[in-house]
Amino acid sequence: MADSAETRKLVYLVTGGCGFLGEHVVRMLLQREPRLYELRVFDLHLGPWLEELKTGPVQVTAIQGDVTQAHEVAAAVAGAHVVIHTAGLVDVFGRASPETIYEVNVQGTKNVIEACVQTGTRFLVYTSSMEVVGPNIKGHPFYRGNEDTPYEAIHRHPYPCSKAQAERLVLEANGRKVHGGLSLVTCALRPTGIYGEGHQIMRDFYHQGLRLGGRLFRAIPASVEHSRVYVGNVAWMHVLVAQELEQRAALMGGQVYFCYDESPYKSYEDFNMEFLGPCGLRLVDTRLLVPYWLLMLLATLNALLQWLLRPLLLYAPLLNPYTLAVANTTFTVSTDKAQRHFGYKPLFSWEDSRTRTIRWV
Ligand SMILES: NC(=O)C1=CN([C@@H]2O[C@H](COP(=O)(O)OP(=O)(O)OC[C@H]3O[C@@H](n4cnc5c(N)ncnc54)[C@H](O)[C@@H]3O)[C@@H](O)[C@H]2O)C=CC1
Numbered sequence: 001m002a003d004s005a006e007t008r009k010l011v012y013l014v015t016g017g018c019g020f021l022g023e024h025v026v027r028m029l030l031q032r033e034p035r036l037y038e039l040r041v042f043d044l045h046l047g048p049w050l051e052e053l054k055t056g057p058v059q060v061t062a063i064q065g066d067v068t069q070a071h072e073v074a075a076a077v078a079g080a081h082v083v084i085h086t087a088g089l090v091d092v093f094g095r096a097s098p099e100t101i102y103e104v105n106v107q108g109t110k111n112v113i114e115a116c117v118q119t120g121t122r123f124l125v126y127t128s129s130m131e132v133v134g135p136n137i138k139g140h141p142f143y144r145g146n147e148d149t150p151y152e153a154i155h156r157h158p159y160p161c162s163k164a165q166a167e168r169l170v171l172e173a174n175g176r177k178v179h180g181g182l183s184l185v186t187c188a189l190r191p192t193g194i195y196g197e198g199h200q201i202m203r204d205f206y207h208q209g210l211r212l213g214g215r216l217f218r219a220i221p222a223s224v225e226h227s228r229v230y231v232g233n234v235a236w237m238h239v240l241v242a243q244e245l246e247q248r249a250a251l252m253g254g255q256v257y258f259c260y261d262e263s264p265y266k267s268y269e270d271f272n273m274e275f276l277g278p279c280g281l282r283l284v285d286t287r288l289l290v291p292y293w294l295l296m297l298l299a300t301l302n303a304l305l306q307w308l309l310r311p312l313l314l315y316a317p318l319l320n321p322y323t324l325a326v327a328n329t330t331f332t333v334s335t336d337k338a339q340r341h342f343g344y345k346p347l348f349s350w351e352d353s354r355t356r357t358i359r360w361v
């Protein structure tokens with residue numbers, strides 16, 4: 001029934017559709033949006049897995065393009081009903097320059113907004129980040145906070161600064177008149193640290209553990225808690241928002257939502273052990289041997305080395321003053337705003353999310 005030509009009439013565009021989150025959004029749309037007629041997947045680097053999706057009832061159009069190029073974005077957006085903008089440069093390790101991070105995350109988002117306005121696309125869902133809130137440069141904990149919790153969101157690092165700027169642009173664009181005279185409806189989703197199939201840092205930790213004889217070394221106190229969210233639930237939340245934006249425009253337009261599910265609050269390292277433990281790794285407590293001041297010193301040395309070596313090679317280890325500060329600051333969310341506004345409930349239980357991730361690692 002859902003496959004009849006009359007029910008399939010919507011065109012969706014997913015920017016960054018070949019990334020870790022983007023691929024899950026693309027697959028979720030194909031599974032859970034019966035009104036889909038065409039799905040445009042826009043990315044700088046297209047994945048070979050897209051080919052296998054082209055045989056189904058939905059027209060899957062792969063578009064190799066760059067969000068920093070306004071004309072490429074406008075061509076991809078033209079005729080789309082909904083844009084899900086996940087493309088971004090996720091870099092907290094100093095791999096890219098601050099200018100490039102701004103170009104992709106801020107200018108790229110401006111281009112997406114302007115393309116919607118020019119071409120008459122009315123619904124825009126933006127993948128923001130918890131990082132637009134915190135942890136802030138003062139290392140203040142954010143404990144079981146929600147979208148209305150007061151918090152000093154002050155940042156210096158280019159990644160959170162660029163995400164915050166882009167999120168503001170998206171929210172301010174809500175209500176703008178698009179081509180044809182109707183209003184643009186926008187909203188932003190703020191995932192906490194995402195995990196699941198395709199999470200590259202998890203694989204890196206796994207390989208690092210193997211190299212160290214099946215051990216990883218605890219650097220951060222177990223009492224520092226983080227919220228984490230399964231990629232399938234983040235994708236589901238994007239799909240649900242996209243589906244509900246039209247009917248609930250007055251309520252949801254211009255709003256932000258944290259992405260949450262039933263994943264337990266744990267330290268970054270203990271949480272990773274939920275998956276790496278069953279894969280044969282163990283976490284060794286060396287915190288008494290490596291005190292925080294020594295870690296900070298190592299992180300600062302890494303930053304200095306990165307700067308010194310930059311003319312010769314790219315040195316970008318996981319540990320730097322910023323990642324250490326994020327890993328060492330409690331950031332947990334507790335909210336039901338997405339449930340109240342558009343009926344979100346996690347699609348995957350914690351057990352499911354854990355099993356799927358372990359299988360992937
Ligand atoms: N990974 C995480 O824990 C979190 C990620 N986010 C946000 O989610 C979004 C997706 O992140 P991930 O999937 O983790 O990253 P990712 O790096 O796996 O995916 C980003 C995608 O965007 C594409 N892209 C980058 N620059 C582009 C450009 N100039 N033009 C077109 N496409 C471009 C990349 O090729 C990639 O496929 C990002 O906006 C990120 O800020 C938010 C919170 C947490």
Ligand SMILES: C[C@H](CCCC(C)(C)O)[C@H]1CC[C@H]2[C@@H]3[C@H](O)CC4=CC(=O)CC[C@]4(C)[C@H]3CC[C@]12C
Pocket residue numbers: 090092128129130131192193194201219220268318319320322323324326327
């Ligand atoms: C890589 C960090 C852990 C290494 C710490 C060390 C070296 C002491 O073991 C990761 C700790 C927290 C992560 C970030 C957090 O989950 C929030 C994020 C949100 C985003 O939008 C993008 C990714 C990230 C910044 C994420 C990046 C890795 C950590 C810093």
